[in-house]
Amino acid sequence: GCGGDSGNDDGKITMGFAQVGAESGWRTANTKDIQEAAKAAGIELKFSDAQQKQENQIKAIRSYIAQKVDIIAFSPVVESGWDQVLKEAKDAEIPVILTDRAVDSQDTSLYETFIGSDFVLEGKKAGEWLVADAKAAPGPVNVIQLEGNTGSAPANDRKAGFAEAIKADPKIKIVASQDAEFTRAKGKEVMEALFKAHPEANVLYAHNDDMGLGAIEAIEAAGKKPGVDIKIITVDAVKDGMTALADGKINFIVECSPLLGNQLMDLAKQVLDGKEVPKRVLTEETTFTQEQAKAALPDRKY
Amino acid sequence: MNRFSTLTRHRLFWPAAALVLLLCSNLFFSADFFAIRLQDGHLYGSLIDILRGSTPLVLVALGMTLVIATAGIDLSVGSVIAIVGAVACLRISNLPDQNSVGGVLAAVGVALGVALVLGLWNGILVAVVGIQPIIATLILLVGGRGIAQLITDGQIINVRSDPYRTIGAGYWLTIPVAVIIAAVVVAATVLFTRRTALGLLIESVGSSPTASRLAGIQARRLTLIVYVFAAFCAGVAGLIISSNISSADGNNAGNLIELDAILAVVIGGTALTGGRFSIAGSVLGAVLIQALNVTIYTTGIPNNVTLLFKAVVVVVLCLAQSPAFRAKVFRGRRRKSVEVAA
Amino acid sequence: MTSVTTEPRIDRPKVARARRYGVNSRYVPVLATLVLLCLMYGIGVANYEGFSDTQIVLNIFIDNAHLLTVAIGMTFVILSGGIDLSVGAVLALGTVIAAALLRAGWSPLLVIVVVLAVGALIGLAQGAIIHFFDIQPFIATLAGMFTARGLAHLISTKSIPITDEFWKTTATDRIHFGGFRLSPSAMLAIGIAIVAALALAYTRFGRNTYAVGGNQQSAALMGLPVGRTRIGVYTLSGLCAALGGILYSFETPTGYSLTAQGMELDAIAAVVIGGTLLSGGSGFLVGTVLGVLVLGLIQTIITFQGTLSSWWTKIVIGGLLFAFILLQRIVTRREP
Amino acid sequence: MGERAPILEMLGVGKVFPGVVALADVDFRLFPGEVHALMGENGAGKSTLIKVLTGVYDIDAGSIRLSDEDVRFTGPLQAQRAGISTVYQEVNLCPNLSVAENVFIGREPRTLGMIGWRQMRRRSAELLRGLDLDLDVTALLGSYSIAIQQMVAIARAVDISAKVLILDEPTSSLDASEVDQLFRVMRRLKSEGLAIVFVSHFLDQVYEIADRMTVLRNGRRVGEYTVADLPQSQLVSAMIGKDLAVLEELEEQEKPSVAALEQGKPVIAATDVARTGAIEPFSLTIHQGEVVGLAGLLGSGRTELARLLFGADKADQGSFTVAGEPVTMRGPRTAMDHGVAFCSENRRTEGVVGELTVRENIILALQAARGWSRPIPRSRQDELVEKYIAALDIRPANPDSQVRNLSGGNQQKVLLARWLITEPKLLIVDEPTRGIDVGAKAEIQKLLAQLSGDGMAVLFISAELEEVLRLSHKIAVLRDRRLVEQLDNTDEVDVDRILATIASGTTTGAGE
Ligand SMILES: Nc1ncnc2c1ncn2[C@@H]1O[C@H](COP(=O)(O)OP(=O)(O)OP(=O)(O)O)[C@@H](O)[C@H]1O
Ligand SMILES: Nc1ncnc2c1ncn2[C@@H]1O[C@H](COP(=O)(O)OP(=O)(O)OP(=O)(O)O)[C@@H](O)[C@H]1O
Ligand SMILES: [Mg+2]
Numbered sequence A: 001g002c003g004g005d006s007g008n009d010d011g012k013i014t015m016g017f018a019q020v021g022a023e024s025g026w027r028t029a030n031t032k033d034i035q036e037a038a039k040a041a042g043i044e045l046k047f048s049d050a051q052q053k054q055e056n057q058i059k060a061i062r063s064y065i066a067q068k069v070d071i072i073a074f075s076p077v078v079e080s081g082w083d084q085v086l087k088e089a090k091d092a093e094i095p096v097i098l099t100d101r102a103v104d105s106q107d108t109s110l111y112e113t114f115i116g117s118d119f120v121l122e123g124k125k126a127g128e129w130l131v132a133d134a135k136a137a138p139g140p141v142n143v144i145q146l147e148g149n150t151g152s153a154p155a156n157d158r159k160a161g162f163a164e165a166i167k168a169d170p171k172i173k174i175v176a177s178q179d180a181e182f183t184r185a186k187g188k189e190v191m192e193a194l195f196k197a198h199p200e201a202n203v204l205y206a207h208n209d210d211m212g213l214g215a216i217e218a219i220e221a222a223g224k225k226p227g228v229d230i231k232i233i234t235v236d237a238v239k240d241g242m243t244a245l246a247d248g249k250i251n252f253i254v255e256c257s258p259l260l261g262n263q264l265m266d267l268a269k270q271v272l273d274g275k276e277v278p279k280r281v282l283t284e285e286t287t288f289t290q291e292q293a294k295a296a297l298p299d300r301k302y
Numbered sequence B: 001m002n003r004f005s006t007l008t009r010h011r012l013f014w015p016a017a018a019l020v021l022l023l024c025s026n027l028f029f030s031a032d033f034f035a036i037r038l039q040d041g042h043l044y045g046s047l048i049d050i051l052r053g054s055t056p057l058v059l060v061a062l063g064m065t066l067v068i069a070t071a072g073i074d075l076s077v078g079s080v081i082a083i084v085g086a087v088a089c090l091r092i093s094n095l096p097d098q099n100s101v102g103g104v105l106a107a108v109g110v111a112l113g114v115a116l117v118l119g120l121w122n123g124i125l126v127a128v129v130g131i132q133p134i135i136a137t138l139i140l141l142v143g144g145r146g147i148a149q150l151i152t153d154g155q156i157i158n159v160r161s162d163p164y165r166t167i168g169a170g171y172w173l174t175i176p177v178a179v180i181i182a183a184v185v186v187a188a189t190v191l192f193t194r195r196t197a198l199g200l201l202i203e204s205v206g207s208s209p210t211a212s213r214l215a216g217i218q219a220r221r222l223t224l225i226v227y228v229f230a231a232f233c234a235g236v237a238g239l240i241i242s243s244n245i246s247s248a249d250g251n252n253a254g255n256l257i258e259l260d261a262i263l264a265v266v267i268g269g270t271a272l273t274g275g276r277f278s279i280a281g282s283v284l285g286a287v288l289i290q291a292l293n294v295t296i297y298t299t300g301i302p303n304n305v306t307l308l309f310k311a312v313v314v315v316v317l318c319l320a321q322s323p324a325f326r327a328k329v330f331r332g333r334r335r336k337s338v339e340v341a342a
Numbered sequence C: 001m002t003s004v005t006t007e008p009r010i011d012r013p014k015v016a017r018a019r020r021y022g023v024n025s026r027y028v029p030v031l032a033t034l035v036l037l038c039l040m041y042g043i044g045v046a047n048y049e050g051f052s053d054t055q056i057v058l059n060i061f062i063d064n065a066h067l068l069t070v071a072i073g074m075t076f077v078i079l080s081g082g083i084d085l086s087v088g089a090v091l092a093l094g095t096v097i098a099a100a101l102l103r104a105g106w107s108p109l110l111v112i113v114v115v116l117a118v119g120a121l122i123g124l125a126q127g128a129i130i131h132f133f134d135i136q137p138f139i140a141t142l143a144g145m146f147t148a149r150g151l152a153h154l155i156s157t158k159s160i161p162i163t164d165e166f167w168k169t170t171a172t173d174r175i176h177f178g179g180f181r182l183s184p185s186a187m188l189a190i191g192i193a194i195v196a197a198l199a200l201a202y203t204r205f206g207r208n209t210y211a212v213g214g215n216q217q218s219a220a221l222m223g224l225p226v227g228r229t230r231i232g233v234y235t236l237s238g239l240c241a242a243l244g245g246i247l248y249s250f251e252t253p254t255g256y257s258l259t260a261q262g263m264e265l266d267a268i269a270a271v272v273i274g275g276t277l278l279s280g281g282s283g284f285l286v287g288t289v290l291g292v293l294v295l296g297l298i299q300t301i302i303t304f305q306g307t308l309s310s311w312w313t314k315i316v317i318g319g320l321l322f323a324f325i326l327l328q329r330i331v332t333r334r335e336p
Numbered sequence D: 001m002g003e004r005a006p007i008l009e010m011l012g013v014g015k016v017f018p019g020v021v022a023l024a025d026v027d028f029r030l031f032p033g034e035v036h037a038l039m040g041e042n043g044a045g046k047s048t049l050i051k052v053l054t055g056v057y058d059i060d061a062g063s064i065r066l067s068d069e070d071v072r073f074t075g076p077l078q079a080q081r082a083g084i085s086t087v088y089q090e091v092n093l094c095p096n097l098s099v100a101e102n103v104f105i106g107r108e109p110r111t112l113g114m115i116g117w118r119q120m121r122r123r124s125a126e127l128l129r130g131l132d133l134d135l136d137v138t139a140l141l142g143s144y145s146i147a148i149q150q151m152v153a154i155a156r157a158v159d160i161s162a163k164v165l166i167l168d169e170p171t172s173s174l175d176a177s178e179v180d181q182l183f184r185v186m187r188r189l190k191s192e193g194l195a196i197v198f199v200s201h202f203l204d205q206v207y208e209i210a211d212r213m214t215v216l217r218n219g220r221r222v223g224e225y226t227v228a229d230l231p232q233s234q235l236v237s238a239m240i241g242k243d244l245a246v247l248e249e250l251e252e253q254e255k256p257s258v259a260a261l262e263q264g265k266p267v268i269a270a271t272d273v274a275r276t277g278a279i280e281p282f283s284l285t286i287h288q289g290e291v292v293g294l295a296g297l298l299g300s301g302r303t304e305l306a307r308l309l310f311g312a313d314k315a316d317q318g319s320f321t322v323a324g325e326p327v328t329m330r331g332p333r334t335a336m337d338h339g340v341a342f343c344s345e346n347r348r349t350e351g352v353v354g355e356l357t358v359r360e361n362i363i364l365a366l367q368a369a370r371g372w373s374r375p376i377p378r379s380r381q382d383e384l385v386e387k388y389i390a391a392l393d394i395r396p397a398n399p400d401s402q403v404r405n406l407s408g409g410n411q412q413k414v415l416l417a418r419w420l421i422t423e424p425k426l427l428i429v430d431e432p433t434r435g436i437d438v439g440a441k442a443e444i445q446k447l448l449a450q451l452s453g454d455g456m457a458v459l460f461i462s463a464e465l466e467e468v469l470r471l472s473h474k475i476a477v478l479r480d481r482r483l484v485e486q487l488d489n490t491d492e493v494d495v496d497r498i499l500a501t502i503a504s505g506t507t508t509g510a511g512e
């Protein structure tokens, strides 16, 4: 670590934040929260949008280094390929905090800490709920899975975590699993087709709320009751998802909160104050059942 | 035999054959794939899904067909879709009563008006300023997405409006409204281009701009009309997409649809170099692409193989359509038939 | 009917002089791009502190070495009257193959050879399909794009880190001259640009590319090897894209199947901004280099601006692009 | 000469296009050191024979022997390698490359694989000077007129060291002295033992240069003759199967005097119109029913003058009045709205739209004038199209065939028909008889004469001075992009007189 004396003379902390892009509502909420938290914490935020391109993010980080910001935070587009630029930051004695997504660097001294969710764990939580829920089920449990963009880290991990958890019960089987690109429109379209091809399905697991919400429309159009005929598990817990959960259309949501701004700012201050911070900070996240959702919904910001 | 060979030589034979083949292949995975029943007072079945699901692409491909016929291209359709959806949903969500038909119609009108303006922008850049179409529309592809996000503030705007929902998810006389809308727009376009001289003049401008100018055709005005029309079609598609899910997703709506639309147009037999165009072909191409998507879902092709599968289908289809390929592969047979004739 | 051909010789006036637009009309678009680029740079310098550093320009080369390489291949394809949508996917495939093979312990040299060969092969296949079976380039290369990206997915849907020493040193290496630095990748890309420019101007392949782009039918009737040229440009483009993949993996040492989405549009934009006509047969490689610089400069301005929100980033990029193209059009404008 | 072995022999050649038998059982022999004319009407199959020979088209039946070896070329490249150098009908060069490159591309002088540009420029300039052309060889080919492009194509073909040289209508847009130059070169090559195939619709030229000819009719060979044995009249009947009397009729016709015509209403009057780099200021008035011929050498500015009148190019200065009203020419549409029609000399890029059908091409200008919202009813289309297909004898007489697939001469007829149906007040025709066979040429001239008799004004441009003389009431002579003189076409005026005017000219700008 290094002292808070580096950088601007006015004593105000400057943070460079390199965001992935604005590919989803989740992401923009994340951006907004960080911006607001920075303002509240009196930290000057330099923000850049990489438009989903790793090279742009690297560029942005380099420019932060050149501008001698006090601390850099970023959500990596990809897990790998960061060693070089992180080393540059380290050489410039600028601490780096990773948000939301991890990197796979061997050398963990390259960054101070990671704050974000564990996608595998999210998948696991979803799977565990299903395993518990399926205990009561008389027959086989056939799951349709709506995946996020092929190749993206949340899709990979939420799929893997879920698969691992449902191993516990041989009754549970994934009968179909297709890419629905994290969007509502695709969720609806894919679910329409999968539902007809697999009428035996009775559970839907969607990698995010939006796909689940789209799928609900498809299920309703098919004359079935979402949440009853088809149990639905999703990840994220955005407001729309929570509303559906409270309405009984979704059965279980694993939270993946974009609201890590305050935690990030606290961590930043700690790091700059030279305090020891844990290498990995998980965002304060929980899971919601329908009852919990009803309770939590009123003060849901996002 | 002879009749069969004239049939196979028809422009639309191969896309149609591919469509039938794709649909049939679904039967192995879902036995009642072709079943259509009445449910809750409307038609229900995979084929209906395909038709309804293809409407946005059909519309976009329709506009794209005319643009391509003038030897242009419109990359901005996806952004137009996003902006139109955003404008419509934003206005509706601000209505005191989201279910008021008048309010929804006004919102739809404003959104389509915005689409026309965007089309005019493209058209002016291409026809008046003289910028190469791919670059002229690239500007709106990039900037337009930003505008859509600006309108939605990067979030998804939800609406709860039954009249609006009808556009994309409703039914009229058991038939999906989206399909009716698309059919009407397609029919109107066919009438408009083929019953007036518009089609001929567009084809002329597309295949030889210099000769057309010297024949007195005012290419500039035509080009302008065509880009405005393409944006209009994209706008209607944008309404259908956002109404189908009762929300506007400025970040993702219509993303990359331009590629699918161009693909549909080309499969339908319109050359990217401009000139002759086939609206029926483009519609068929669009439905084919949607059928391909649905087939991928139904057959459960693993996600990491999906793209390869698409590539194979596209290549096989294009090869089957290519006279050069048939000539080269079936050369032996053709030679013989000539000898018989001689 | 009397024959005119035997009539007395007449004092013939010199014919057909000065029947041209102007001597160097061909260079006008490129010159315009250059002038506007300088103007844009000037605006950057005037507005942002630290922008005047020459290193900024060199950084554009460093950051866009892969784009430049890809755009060079694209230039050949567009000059020949075609288009190649597969480049971004081939680049991604290149990074994935490289990463996968390096992880498997292959020697770097061999890996590079394999990646280049795969790229060239994909290009070759596309070119062959386009030429022999008369498939429109847009579609053939769109299928190529699906194929390349699909293969990348097939190898790994997860990003694969590259830890190879050679890769690491090449990535971190900077070649110093004077007070300035360039990366080996950038040097390589610039070198390739020079070679490609010479090849376009001074080799038969280069001139045939122009001829085919001008009028393919005429070129065939003139007895030019149209097939070889067309297949050649796509092969070259595949090769350049694969090389772009290697350069990209130097800068961001990872192999990932989703990298470079939409890069084909960047490459096409760079070529077209550089004054090359999409209809083929007219343009220069220098233009492409300038086009890449324009895109890089826009990105740099965005970075320097530093506080743009996500959507304003896009809107500003669109706006800058618009301003640039519009000015370029006005400068090069001829007859109405 | 006939005793020697032929260098090229085609036996029983057949070629079928969908719906058209282009060639059936055609034999063709070519001997070294001869000029062999390939004769036939438009659409007889001349160009197809050449394309089949050089591998542009697959051959459907028959065989080709070159130097006693069976050959079958898969493309022009192979034919070229085997020693056949060809100038195809229509200019087939690359307009986006420089003149020098068009001459040399494919066989550029190279050192170490790098093209020697300087040498290439020097040699191409020399080569073109050999054809009496003084061009800037670094300029883009597309910036030169069709005639010049044709000469460049010839220069390219002539320079390829070959055994066989094929020239498909090389002279269709050349004027007398260019033809002269070409023939000089052809004679030289012939004496060097080259075998030359020559296609032309100018019978005089054929009789001047050819030794032997093969006549085709409807894709079949009528016969092979030595030129000396076949008088022109017999050749014509061999080609078209009937005698040709129309031309004589035309000569007989009484022409109204210019003075009488100038009493009539002026259709268009240009005053001091000019365009930099294209043409010096000129004034020209064309009256109702008057045929004004433009005479001048290649590149003298006839086409430019015509384009200005039509608004195809914008004038820098000067003014137009149409039917007494001042008019600003904003573009072709303005001109068309005032009843001016322009039939370009460059039919391939500025004329027909190859992808469209004959019907669509014919109605295109009329439709454009009406605007897209008022389509011409189908019955009216059929009526018009049928009428002109018959009147101009367009073959195949199928209104739905693609124009691209028509023979060159037939494309020209389609173009003419396009403008005739607009019933213009002034018809500007730039080389309308380019590539048209003798019979059709006579028909077209007759038609123009008749139309002018009915009150249409015509501006007639042709490289063939006799044609200009035969039709025109008034002849405007251009030299060096300047209108130097306007002559009334009285009996004293003949080809020599015009040539003399062109040669001496009253021009002052003899600077360079
Ligand atoms: N690609 C093609 N497809 C279909 N028909 C064709 C094609 N090329 C030529 N034809 C037809 O073949 C016949 C012979 O044409 P060709 O061009 O050989 O005539 P030509 O003797 O050269 O005439 P011209 O003197 O007008 O140039 C014509 O009827 C023409 O319409
Ligand atoms: N400023 C210009 N830019 C480009 N092309 C031009 C320009 N001016 C004229 N041209 C082209 O050059 C040609 C000029 O015709 P040209 O000077 O040869 O007239 P001409 O006297 O009719 O000679 P020819 O016998 O060759 O037809 C036209 O076809 C026109 O398209
Ligand atoms: Mg011919």
Ligand SMILES: [Mg+2]
Residues within 6 Å of the ligand: D145, D302, D303, D345, D430
């Ligand atoms: Mg002329």
